[in-house]
Amino acid sequence: MGSVSSIIVQRLALGLLTLVIVSFVIFAAVNSLPGDFAAAILGQGATEEAKTAIRADLGLDRPFFERYFGWLGSTLQGDLGVSYAQMMFATNMGGDQLISITDQIRPRFSNTMFLAGLTAIIAVPLSLIIGVLAALYRGSVFDRVANVTTLSSISAPEFFLAYVLILFLAVINPIFPVIALPEAGMGFFERARITMLPALTLTLVVTAHMMRMTRAAILNLMASPYIEMARLKGLSPMRVIVVHALPNALAPIINVIALNLAYLITGVVVVEVVFVYPGIGQLFVDAVKNRDIPMVQVCCLIFAAAYILLNLTADVMSILSNPRLRHPK
Amino acid sequence: MITWFATVLLGSIPGGWLFRFIGQKLTKNRPYFRDMGFGMAFGYVFGLAILVSAIWMYVVSWSTRGATPDTYFFYRVAVHVLLLFAAMGVSFLWFGRLVGTAWTRKMFRSMPVTAAFGILIIILYATCAIFAYFIAPYGQEEVLANANIIPGGNPAMGGDPAFPLGTDQLGRDILSRLIYGAQNTVGIAFITTLLAFVLGVTGGFLASTLRGWTDQILSRLVDVLMAIPALIFALLLITAASSLFTGFGLTVAMVVIIAVIDATRVFRLARAVGMNIVVMDYIEAAKLRGEGMMYLIFREILPNATAPLLAEFGLRFCFVFLTVASLSFLGVGIQPPDADWGTMVRDLSQFINFASFAPQVSAVALLPALAIALLTVAVNFVVDWMLHKSSGLKD
Numbered sequence: 121m122g123s124v125s126s127i128i129v130q131r132l133a134l135g136l137l138t139l140v141i142v143s144f145v146i147f148a149a150v151n152s153l154p155g156d157f158a159a160a161i162l163g164q165g166a167t168e169e170a171k172t173a174i175r176a177d178l179g180l181d182r183p184f185f186e187r188y189f190g191w192l193g194s195t196l197q198g199d200l201g202v203s204y205a206q207m208m209f210a211t212n213m214g215g216d217q218l219i220s221i222t223d224q225i226r227p228r229f230s231n232t233m234f235l236a237g238l239t240a241i242i243a244v245p246l247s248l249i250i251g252v253l254a255a256l257y258r259g260s261v262f263d264r265v266a267n268v269t270t271l272s273s274i275s276a277p278e279f280f281l282a283y284v285l286i287l288f289l290a291v292i293n294p295i296f297p298v299i300a301l302p303e304a305g306m307g308f309f310e311r312a313r314i315t316m317l318p319a320l321t322l323t324l325v326v327t328a329h330m331m332r333m334t335r336a337a338i339l340n341l342m343a344s345p346y347i348e349m350a351r352l353k354g355l356s357p358m359r360v361i362v363v364h365a366l367p368n369a370l371a372p373i374i375n376v377i378a379l380n381l382a383y384l385i386t387g388v389v390v391v392e393v394v395f396v397y398p399g400i401g402q403l404f405v406d407a408v409k410n411r412d413i414p415m416v417q418v419c420c421l422i423f424a425a426a427y428i429l430l431n432l433t434a435d436v437m438s439i440l441s442n443p444r445l446r447h448p449k
Numbered sequence: 450m451i452t453w454f455a456t457v458l459l460g461s462i463p464g465g466w467l468f469r470f471i472g473q474k475l476t477k478n479r480p481y482f483r484d485m486g487f488g489m490a491f492g493y494v495f496g497l498a499i500l501v502s503a504i505w506m507y508v509v510s511w512s513t514r515g516a517t518p519d520t521y522f523f524y525r526v527a528v529h530v531l532l533l534f535a536a537m538g539v540s541f542l543w544f545g546r547l548v549g550t551a552w553t554r555k556m557f558r559s560m561p562v563t564a565a566f567g568i569l570i571i572i573l574y575a576t577c578a579i580f581a582y583f584i585a586p587y588g589q590e591e592v593l594a595n596a597n598i599i600p601g602g603n604p605a606m607g608g609d610p611a612f613p614l615g616t617d618q619l620g621r622d623i624l625s626r627l628i629y630g631a632q633n634t635v636g637i638a639f640i641t642t643l644l645a646f647v648l649g650v651t652g653g654f655l656a657s658t659l660r661g662w663t664d665q666i667l668s669r670l671v672d673v674l675m676a677i678p679a680l681i682f683a684l685l686l687i688t689a690a691s692s693l694f695t696g697f698g699l700t701v702a703m704v705v706i707i708a709v710i711d712a713t714r715v716f717r718l719a720r721a722v723g724m725n726i727v728v729m730d731y732i733e734a735a736k737l738r739g740e741g742m743m744y745l746i747f748r749e750i751l752p753n754a755t756a757p758l759l760a761e762f763g764l765r766f767c768f769v770f771l772t773v774a775s776l777s778f779l780g781v782g783i784q785p786p787d788a789d790w791g792t793m794v795r796d797l798s799q800f801i802n803f804a805s806f807a808p809q810v811s812a813v814a815l816l817p818a819l820a821i822a823l824l825t826v827a828v829n830f831v832v833d834w835m836l837h838k839s840s841g842l843k844d
Binding site for chain 2: 138141142145146149150253256257260261262268271272274275276277278279280283284286287288291292298356357358382383385386389390393394404405407408409411413416420423424427428431
């Protein structure tokens with residue numbers, strides 16, 4: 121088993137390296153352009169002295185690499201700084217208490233994780249069941265209906281699915297609330313009910329892809345000799361698929377599940393905006409609109425880190441579930 | 450609704466068993482019923498129950514027609530639209546089989562209805578986009594006398610026959626903006642995809658012909674760019690660009706940004722396809738003839754890579770189109786005053802809450818989103834058919 125752990129350590133190191141490079145790309149993308157952020161914060165009527173003061177205050181006059189390593193160092197220590205919006209609020213309203221980005225992000229991060237988790241709980245079993253059934257009854261009416269439905273739900277933009285769900289499940293049949301605002305003291309079920317519409321939207325987006333991959337992975341194996349053997353033994357089609365085909369199809373399925381959870385991260389942005397759900401996605405979009413550089417950097421880094429982590433998990437899981445990859449030549 | 454669904458689901462279990470049992474008795478154990486799995490019997494009964502209740506719901510929906518809480522309005526419209534689409538697809542398929550050259554007739558004969566429907570929709574969108582100026586009754590930025598005219602064109606309900614879909618909060622004609630939206634949204638997505646393909650295919654083929662350092666540098670660069678989710682990266686770069694550009698300049702910046710991000714995905718495919726072609730003997734022969742790099746890429750590799758690249762173009766167009774629409778929906782994409790579907794959805798979205806007493810108002814709010822969904826579905830149908838045809842798969 122030594123080779124397995126060494127492979128995993130190797131992948132982890134690679135992931136870490138990717139993350140460092142990505143952090144550099146993120147920092148460079150927003151900081152190397154000749155835009156004047158001091159003017160952006162202060163507005164158009166700012167005097168030259170005020171701009172210089174702000175630049176010195178934010179450290180924007182220091183050389184690029186010094187700023188990058190300073191930012192990276194403090195980010196690693198958990199000090200994410202203060203967003204421009206908070207700073208502006210403090211200068212205009214005269215408050216001393218600056219709310220740091222860490223404090224702003226913490227509750228929103230758990231909200232986003234809750235939404236993604238709820239989606240995964242619904243979507244993964246659902247797509248596996250539909251995928252197995254579509255493979256079992258391939259070519260039938262059920263298979264074709266599932267095929268066309270999933271193709272349509274992959275193609276539709278997230279906000280379209282979201283508004284259709286709002287229309288039918290919140291406005292015409294008031295089952296779920298339109299605006300998803302979880303509060304601190306809510307129990308799990310109450311919270312799940314409030315978050316259900318955004319979770320269902322994401323489920324529609326993700327299930328399609330997972331279901332199609334499950335079906336394709338199983339059908340890929342149906343021509344192999346051992347499946348033929350199982351059929352000739354007289355096993356029922358359900359048993360052939362679930363007991364014989366599914367374990368061997370597991371590697372690509374796990375892979376595609378992890379990749380889709382990574383996709384959730386992107387989907388979350390639009391869905392959170394539609395449902396006014398207080399998660400990181402909404403924070404990110406607001407920061408983008410206000411050109412709030414520190415906040416944009418941090419949110420982007422969090423999304424990229426989650427994305428890399430899930431891709432890494434997909435990689436490691438597919439190695440672990442496949443003996444041929446577990447013992448490389 | 451939920452209890453009804455649960456009843457149908459649970460009721461189909463004994464129903465399926467009974468269906469198979471009766472079938473076996475009536476047909477004296479024909480192999481079809483004798484060997485039928487329980488799942489299949491269950492599926493038949495369940496599907497039939499769903500179909501019957503769908504038809505029943507449609508019949509009921511006619512009784513609430515015109516009533517103030519018109520609960521089934523959207524269901525009725527959806528059924529009509531689905532039937533219309535099916536009729537359009539089938540008639541276009543028959544039209545294609547009868548009219549045209551021998552080659553197109555042959556193509557239409559082997560085509561499923563979904564693909565024919567997709568082609569028809571793409572043609573309709575292209576017509577709308579190209580001739581928007583002649584089709585649209587008003588200009589896209591034209592502010593008319595009355596704002597918030599109710600759609601439907603019925604003066605008794607606050608509509609106006611001159612504006613069949615009504616006007617928005619600023620008094621702009623929604624129908625005209627929808628038609629111009631085809632030009633702006635689809636046009637920009639198309640240009641972006643073209644740009645992404647020029648960048649990605651050139652890079653990928655260069656990497657596969659030159660190998661060595663060029664390949665290493667380009668591939669690692671693409672790896673890094675692909676480590677950030679596309680939409681997030683686009684939002685990040687647009688933040689940076691928004692401190693330099695405003696208005697139309699920002700739209701151009703968005704086109705370039707999305708093209709570069711999507712070029713990384715195209716690069717991966719082009720490089721993989723190119724690698725397979727470069728080892729062929731005819732490339733070796735061309736190299737020995739002393740042909741230049743440009744000749745190799747455009748006259749030898751490109752013609753042999755058209756099929757996978759064309760399918761990728763369709764899929765990539767869908768991604769780009771959805772990204773552009775999402776960015777516009779979030780308020781950072783195509784800049785006003787140009788009409789565009791993503792922005793229209795955001796502006797009109799509040800009217801969805803009126804669905805229970807004024808369904809046509811909220812239906813108009815969904816139209817731009819539906820326009821986006823319809824085009825991507827159509828392109829996907831066509832690409833699905835093309836891939837199926839070129840791979841020769843039957844399962």
